[in-house]
Amino acid sequence: MTTASTELKLRLMTASAAFALVCPITPAIAQTSAAAAEPETLAESNEATGDAIVVTGSRIRRSDPETSAPVFVVDQQSLTDRGFVSAAQALNNVTSIRPALNQAAGDGSSAGNGQQFPNLFNLGPGRTLTLINGRRMVTSSSGLGDSQVDANIIPVGLLERVEIVEGGGAAVYGSDAIAGVVNYILRKNFSGIELDLQTSLSSRGDYPVHSLRATLGQNFAEGRGNFAVNIEYTQSPILRFADRPLSNLARITQTNAADTGPNDGIPSVREIIPAHFWNFNTNGVIFTAPAPPPNFLARLNGNALQFAPDGSVVTYDPGTILGIPFAQGGQGFRYSDLAALRTGVERLSVNALAHYDITDNVTLNFEFLAARTTGSEIPQGESRTVLNSAASNAGAIAFTINNPFLSAQARTALSTNRPGFAAGAPLFLSKVFTDLVPSEVTDNQTQTYRGLLGLEGKFSAGDRDFYWSASGSYARVEGGLSRWRVNNARFNNAINAVRTASGSIVCAINADASTANDDPNCAPINPFGNGNVGAAARRYVSVLTGQDYVNIQKDFLATFGGDLVKLPGGTAGFSLAYEHRDESARFTPFLANQLGTFGVGTREIPQAGGYNTDEFSAELLVPLIGGDFTLPLVQSLEVTGAYRHVDNSVAGKEDVWNVGVRWKPIEDITLRGSRGRNFRAPTLTQLFAPSSSALASTGQDPCDADRINGGPNPAQRRASCLALFRANPLYGTGATGAAAVGASAEVRLASFQNPSENFTRALVTTGGNPNLRNEISDTLTYGIVIQPRFIPGLTITADRVKIDLEDGLSAFATDSFTAACYDDPNPDPAVCAAFTRLAAGNGTDPGGTIITGTTTTFNAGVIRYRGENYNLNYVFPLASVFGGEGDLGRMEINVTATHNTLLTTSVTGTTFTRTDGTVQSPEWVGRLDLAYAKGPLRLTYQLFYLDEVLAAPNATIENNPNPVIGKNITHSISAQLDIGNLQLRGGITNLTDRGPSYPNIAYGDIIGRQFFVGARMKF
Secondary structure, three states, rough: HHHHHHHHHHHHHHHHHHHHOOOOHHHOOOOOOOOOOOOHHHHHHHHOOOOOOOOOOOOOEOOOOOOOOEEEEEEEHHHHHHHHOOHHHHHHHHEEOOOOOOOOOOOOOOOOOOOOOEEEOOOOOOEEEEEEEEOOOOOOOOOOOOOOOOOHOOOOHHHEEEEEEOOHHHHHHHOOOOEEEEEEEOOOOOOEEEEEEEEEEEOOOOOOEEEEEEEEEEEEEEOOOOEEEEEEEEEOOEEHHHOOHHHHHHOOOEEEOOOOOOOOOOOEEEEOOEEOOOOOOOOOOOEEEOOOHHHHEEOOOOOEEEOHHHHHHHOOOEHHHHHHEEEOOOOEHHHHHHOEEEOOOEEEEEEEEEEEOOOOEEEEEEEEEEEEEEEEOOOOOOOEEEEEEOOOOOOOOOEOOOOOOOOHHHHHHHHHHOHHHHOOOOEEEEEEOOOOOOOEEEOOOOEEEEEEEEEEEEEEEEEEEEEEEEEEEEEEEEEEEEEEEEHHHHHHHOOOOOOOOOOOEEEEHHHOOOOOOOOOOOOOOOOOOOOOHHHHHHHHHEEEEEEEEEEEEEEEEEEEEEEEEOOOEEEEEEEEEEEEEEEEEEEEHHHHHHHHHOEEOOOOOEEEEEEEEEEEEEEEEEEEEEEEEEEEEEEEEEEEEEEEEEEEEEOOOEEEEEEEEEEEEEEOOOEEEEEEEEOOOOOOOHHHHOOOOEOOOOOOOOOOOOOOOOOHHHHHHHHHHHHHHHHOOOEEEEOOOOOOOOOOEEEEEEEEOOOHHOOOOEEEEEEOOOOOOOEEEEEEEEEEEEEEEEEEEEEEEEEEEEEEEEEEEEOHHHHHHHHHHHHOOOOOOOEEEEOOOOOOOEOOEOOHHHHEEEEEEEEEEEEEEEEEEEEEEEEOHHHHHOOOOOOOOOEEEEEEEEEEEEEEEEEOOOEEEEOOOOOOOOOOOEEEEEEEOOOOOOEEEEEEEOEEOOOOOOOOOOOOOOOOOEEEEEEEEEEEEEEEOHHHHEEEOOOOOOEEEEEEOOOOOOOOOEEEEEEEEOO
C-alpha cells in the first residue's frame, strides 16, 4: 500500500513538474497536440521491423526517428477521434498552423474558394511546402496565389500519418520550405476492404457534413506486391451570416462623435448594430435624383418611399442614417447579407497505390491520384446580388410614369408626391436584385491528376549498405472560377421597357420594327419590387464570367545514399539527390472576360508561362559519439549537414544549406538544434498572371477617419494624411456629410469617409510581376527532448524557432500600398503611385476617394518570427498508477502548445507591423488531449485554447471600441467501440457550444456544437 502510494505520488509530481515546464502559464492555457504519441509510434514501428526509416526533413535512412529539427506527427487515430473527414481539418487542429477555414472575416471579404492550405506559424501558406510520400506536388492555386497544395485532395482512407517539420527544409526539398514542411505519408500495404461512413449535424439542425469512403487492397505474388484503391466523397454546405447569432449582428464601426482626441480614452469609432445600407434594399428605394444622399429620398407626407415586393409603393424606414451608406436599423439592405459566412466544399477523390518487389532488392512503385474539389461561395456584391444604386457600377435606375410595369397605385402615389413625375420627369430606383442572374453562387473547381512511377532498391558493397531511388511523375491541375454577372449594355436595354399598341410590354429598342438596333432576344425587366424578373429577361442579361487555368508539373527525382564510414559513434550516412522539374501554367479568361462585355474595366488577356529547374542536393549524417563509445556528459553526439544548388530558368541560381546537431548528455535528455538558409522562388502565377482591370473595393484606407489613429505608427500615419489633405484642399469635400470647401485639413480629415472601402468604386488592376526574384530566409531551431527512464511512456519536448525573411514575395492589394505609403516616413514613390484619388468631390463621393488601385506581387516583404513549440506526451497503463493485477486500460495525456513571441512584417522593410498577440497570431495556442482505451472501447476528450489577444495590430481604446478579444476555450468528446469487424464512433465537437470571442466571428468556432456519428466496416 505504501509502495503503491509513493509510486503514485512520484508519478503525479513528475507529471506536474513536466507540465509546468511545458506550459509556464496558468492551467487554463494547457493545450494538447492533435497527434497521439507519434514519435513513439515511429520508434515502435521501426523496432518491430528492424528497418531503417526516412523521417521528414532528411532523405537519409536511419534507425533513430529523432532528428535535429523538430518534427510533429498527426496520425490516423487523431482524425477518427475528432470526426475529421479531411486532412485539412486535422491540420487546422495543429497549434503551430493557422487554421484555414474557408470562412469570411466579417469585413465583407470572401469566405474563400474551397481550397485549404497549411500555414505554419502564419507566415503564409506559400511558405509551407507540401509533399506526398516525400515528393513534391503540383500547385492547386491560381490567380495571384502561392505554390500551394490543397489539403482536400489527400485521401484520408490511405493516410497513415502526417509529418510536419516546424522550421525550414529547403536544403533537402527545395523551394517553399520557409516555415516548414508538411509531408502526407500514405499507407504502404493495405489488405482487405474498408468502408467508412460518417455524418454530422450542428445542434441548430443545420450544417450537415457527410463523408463516404471505400478502400480496397490486396497482396499478390505471394506477398511480393500490394495494390490498393481508395474512393472517397465529402460534402459540406454553404453557411450564411444569418445562420449564426454573432455573424448576424451586422456589426460595423463608424466615426464616434464623442471622441475628443487621441488621448481621451474614447474610441474614435463606435459600434453600429445592426448596420443596414439605407440607400437600397431588395424591393427598391425611390429617389428624386441619381445620387442617394438622404435629402434626395422621395417622400410622401414626410415619409420616405419604397416599392413593396408586389410593386406597390409603400412607406420606407431608412433607420437612423449615419451618413453614406450606413444606417442603424431600418428597412435597408442588411450588412450581414452581403456575403456567405462559410464556403461549401464538395470533394471527390480516387487514389491507387501499388508496389511490387521485382527482386529482393528492387521494388517498383506506382501512385495515381485523381481529385475534384468544388468550392461554392457567395462573394460580396457579386452574382445575383447586383447593386443598382449610385454606389455601384450599374448606377441608379431612372424610370418615368410611362414605365409599363408601374402599377396604377404606384403611379398615383408617386404623382401625388411629385407633380413633375406625372408630367414625365424621372424618379430613380436604388435596389439589390436577387433574381437577375441564374445563381448567386460562385463556383471554384479544381481537378487534380497525378501519376508517379518509380524504382527503388538497395545493395551492399563490402560492409556498407546503400540504397537508391528514381521516380518520374506527371501532375496536372485543371481549375476554374465561374460566376454569373450582368451584361450592363443588355441590362440597359431590358430595363427600358415600353407598352406597344397591342398592349404587350417589350424592350424599347424593339418597339419600332424598323430600328436597326433591334435585339430579338431582349426581354424587358420589371424592376419594381422583389422577385419580378422573368426567366427570359434573366437569360438575356446574364453572362457567365470567370477564368480557367491549367498547372502542369513534370518531375524527375533520383536519390542515392547509404553508409559512408564507421565512426566510434556509429556509421556515417549520406544522401545525394538530383531533381529536374518543369512547371507551366496557362490562364484562359472566359469569352465574356476577354471581350469585356460586363461591368466597367479592360479586357482580360489569356496568358501562359513556364520555367524549369535543375537541383542538386547532398546530405551528411555524422554520429561522432554513441553506442559503446561515450564520454562524461556525452552519451551520444551527431552532426548533420545539407546543401542544395538550384538553377531556375526564370528566378536564377540559389545555394541553400542546413546544419544540425543532436547531443545527449545523459540517457534521459537530448538537446538538438539546426540552422539553415532557405528560399522560395516566385510562382508562375506571381510571375505571369494576366493583367486585368475591374471595379472593386479598395480595402481599408489609412486616411479614413476610422483608421487615422491606427497603424504601426499612428503619429506618422496622421502626419502623412494631414500633409496629403493640406496639399489637396478639395479632399474631404464635395459630398453630403463631408466637410465644407475651405475647412482646415484637420477638419476635413476628421470627417473623411472613403466609400471605396465598402463599395466597388475603384478601378483595380490585377496581374503578375515578371521582375520577381527569390525570397530568402534564415532559420534557427533549438530544443530539448526529455524521456525520463523512471517514468516509462513520458516524453517532453520544447523547441525554439527563429525565422528571418528578406525580399518577401507578397501579394499586395491596394490597401497594402496605401498602408506602405502613409505609415512609412520615407515611402518609395512607386508604392504611392500604385493608387490614385479623386481630385474633387462629385456630389456622391468626397474628394480623396480612391479611384484606381493595384493588386500584384512584390519583393518587398520582411518577416521576423520567434516562437516555441511544447509537447508533453504520457502513455501509461492505469494499473501502473492505481495498482492491481487486472487490466484497467491504457491512458494517454497529450499537451501541445505554441507560443508565438514575435511575428512582425514589413511591406517596405522600414515600417513594421507586429501581429503576434493579435487574432492573426495569438501569443498562446494549445490543446489538451486525453484518451482512455480498454479492449474495444476508446474514449477521448480535447480542450482547445486560444489566448486573449488584441483585435488588430496596435489596437487601443483610442482606435477600437473592442481592442481586446477574450480568450476562447472549446471542449470536444468522442467514443469508439470496436465490435469484431465493425467500428462504431460518435462524438460532440464544441461540447459547450462556445462561439467565437466577441466581436471577431473567426476567433473560435462559429459553427457551434456539432454531433457526429460514423461506422467503419472491415472485411
